[in-house]
Amino acid sequence: MRLTVLILALLILTAFTIPSSAGEPKNVPIKHFIVLIQENSSFDHFFGTFPGAKGFPENYSMPVDPSDPRAGRVRPFKLPYPNTISLPHNKKASSIAYNGGLMNGFIRAGNMYGLNGTLAMGYYDRDTIPLYWNLAEEYVLFDMWFASYRGGCLQNALYLYAGQMGGYEKESIPEEGFNLRTIFDELDQKGISWKIYMANYDPNANYTDFKARVMLTPKYSQIARNPLLAIPRFVHNKTLNSRIVDLREYYTDLKQGTLPQVSFVIPSPYCGHSPTDIILNQYLVVDIVNALIKSRYWNESALLILWIDGGGWADHVTPPTNFGFRVPAILISPYARRGYIDSEIRDHTSVLKFIEWLYDLPPLTERDARARNLLSAFTFSEPREAVFPVELAGEPVDSERNRVLRGIITSSYGFMLIGVAFLIISAFFYRVRRKNEELAWAEVREADRVNIVSLFIASAVAFILVYLISILAFNLSVTIAIIISLYAVLAGLLILLAFLVVMNR
Incomplete structure (x- = not known):
């Protein structure tokens, strides 16, 4: 009788210690x-x-x-x-x-x-x-x-x-x-x-x-x-x-x-x-x-x-x-x-x-x-109902608000770039008119055309670089990105003001 009980005990113990087959987890609900x-x-x-x-x-x-x-x-x-x-x-x-x-x-x-x-x-x-x-x-x-x-x-x-x-x-x-x-x-x-x-x-x-x-x-x-x-x-x-x-x-x-x-x-x-x-x-x-x-x-x-x-x-x-x-x-x-x-x-x-x-x-x-x-x-009992995380106080990475802010930053730089081009060309022709030299674009000297185009390209490159920095900063902090953008706008206005002063002397 004792031998039978011992054999049964060993069989039960073995059943609970048999390892899982390859790729299969233990008999628990976590898969x-x-x-x-x-x-x-x-x-x-x-x-x-x-x-x-x-x-x-x-x-x-x-x-x-x-x-x-x-x-x-x-x-x-x-x-x-x-x-x-x-x-x-x-x-x-x-x-x-x-x-x-x-x-x-x-x-x-x-x-x-x-x-x-x-x-x-x-x-x-x-x-x-x-x-x-x-x-x-x-x-x-x-x-x-x-x-x-x-x-x-x-x-x-x-x-x-x-x-x-x-x-x-x-x-x-x-x-x-x-x-x-x-x-x-x-x-x-x-x-x-x-x-x-x-x-x-x-x-x-x-x-x-x-x-x-x-x-x-x-x-x-x-x-x-x-x-x-x-x-x-x-x-x-x-x-x-x-x-x-x-x-x-x-x-x-x-x-x-x-x-x-x-x-x-x-x-x-x-x-x-x-x-x-x-x-x-x-x-x-x-x-x-x-x-x-x-x-x-x-x-x-x-x-x-x-x-x-x-x-x-x-x-x-x-x-x-x-x-x-x-x-x-x-x-x-x-x-x-x-x-x-x-x-x-x-x-x-x-x-x-x-x-x-x-x-x-x-x-x-x-x-x-x-x-x-x-x-x-763990409890490993019946699975309980999921509890979703609370709504956060800020904005998600790809929230509608942040997409709008990113769009505003992008649009602002685009409009600024168009404005720079317009002001550069306008300032040049204003200077020409002041000297009573009513010239069409085709009559503008090649050197002056090169200067205008070069200035526009330089401005475009500068604005693109600052834009990229703003977007990169946006991924770290919306506030930092907006601050950089505001400083960029201020710097752009000061540069244009200096340009207008020089062009109209």
Whole structure:
């Protein structure tokens, strides 16, 4: 009898430990896992005043200079604007901020780099980031999630993709690229579908591009956020490289029923990195989240919004050994606990742990082998009704208002260019009439015609350049674009005034 019971127990245990077949997840309702990668926010920076979370301690303040008490202290303050300068958050600056675990050197780090270090104590709340607060209230907010490395984006991305950084601590990309095994190698080997969706994806921006590799162009950020582009096989193998695509394919895949089982989404440049507008960042996140909620995939998906580094913003919690600073993370799923604050200690390798658990993959390194899973954030009961993100206070990237403003800027420069041409020609003929030389255009000397045309072309080039700068600035901040446009109009009027004075002497 005892033998029979033992055999039955072993059979039951075996049934529950049989691994999934290739490409099939565990017997849980999550069939698609999406990681939305953001940047540059500490937990206190976004959720320091969030009710129930491990936010600012009572009477919390930070010394301007930990070595000089006379320099004063700064308390957390609410930032009045949605975009700021980028604070230093490389290895050196992070070491200063960490200050042996005292977590009181963030202001000093900023000051040492010639910036206003007190900005590090600034924070946002519901008024500026209603999307993130709304999602945190409805789904799961992790308040003890840490970056994997005390430093910037590249090393933290390596931990997220590979569970290690291979001992590489420089900010630039090595000439030969990286030789690391990643979670995507594991997925590919087991036949599990995956993609990386990147906003404004440039297929030529990879480790073979010298300027991008050594941080001489903005293209570097594409590699730092997606280090697969610094791993030769993912660049040169057409099959692997074809799975790194533009963000527009994410929406297409949702509509056509071709969403892969594992996805990383990188919404650069609206990924929260300063000085981009945090309101515009939220609108892109709203689009990504809402597209999933409205799709056929909602009832079998989980989406994790993860900030990959602290961005130089202050946080009061001392990280565990070998971890970076605390960052926000939000889990969105019909199986996520409602309004739950998860305080278990995690870092970016917990993402690897969850994927490995879901698809029965071996750990990449000891780091992800020891990482805590995400399971405490799920219920895996019946899927609950989706809660759409709240309406934001600002304007979406492609809102009707912004399209109108962009059209006004474009039209203004067009009318200004026509006006310049008219005034140049009118001023010339006015000068001619003043000298009683009634000449038709055909009778104007060749040299004068060349001067008029050359001046018009020079003006056109100048206006086009300023227009392009305005549109580029528009993508960062509507206010900046309008200011540039107003200054351009003023400068154009002053130049025309000077031209008229010279022509009519």
